[in-house]
Amino acid sequence: MNTSQPLAEVLTSLRVGNQSFLISFYEQNRGLFARWARRHHNLDAPAAHKLLRTVLVEFYDQVVDGRMTKLPPDLRAYLYGMAGEHIEVASRTTAVLPVAEASRRQYLLGLFRQLSTDCQKVLMYFYFRGYNFEKVAGKMGFANSTVARIQKAGCLRQLYELRLRNESATT
Template identity: 60%
Template structure:
């Protein structure tokens, strides 16, 4: 079953690039043909352009400039590549090592949270759900419980980031899930 677009965006925001890697592997030959026809780029350059464009897309998702997954992702990526070529952006400008490491650590720490905490934080921060809607989705009795759960989960993530939270403590209930 394919992953819903909103879930894909959430996974990208927490640093999981699997979707983009899969997109690259499926699309690189078609993209190379397009780049050769439209811009006379050799296949190797087209592949680099697609990689850099996908990394730009990832950065825009991660920092909040893209908040909704484009309906036609392929057309969106091709448009970004076209803009990149028009602006003559240099190829392979990687993230600074510190930022790449920070994102990987944050993803690892987020993945240490229990499934309920991951879901609560995802609903609130990435889907933008109000507490009432989040409460309904999570099966909480009311919005106040959803608000408290979000606060508790955020504290747990903060403690993980600071290095003082043991994710194995209190596993079991949504209120204590770590």
């Protein structure tokens, strides 16, 4: 991490789109990260570099959209933790699915992508990250957990209606 730049300045520069901090972090740490990824997760260097880029983009998104309000005390450990989560999720989802189930999931994913960004976030937080309604409300900036519950119900209704429209269009 560039120690000559105060942490508050890093967040401010990231929020206005200046990614030079992330680029220099990547350049300075990709070798260390590749060794860590090989040692702990048996990833080769190109895959580790790709993973680090993915994690840095995700971190950047967290800063820009306000989920990250201050830098963690040990940014490297935080990013490595994010990378570990990516690897864990990938290892859980690499099981081969029956063709019908894989097709159904692809269909639903296509419908999901037609939802608004807010609906996608609400459903992801609740179903995939396991957040309760209070945490969803906090992440989304809703007034309380009841608003989060109502929003989730509305998003599910939209998804259901998209499914009905698509099925009636194909018949």
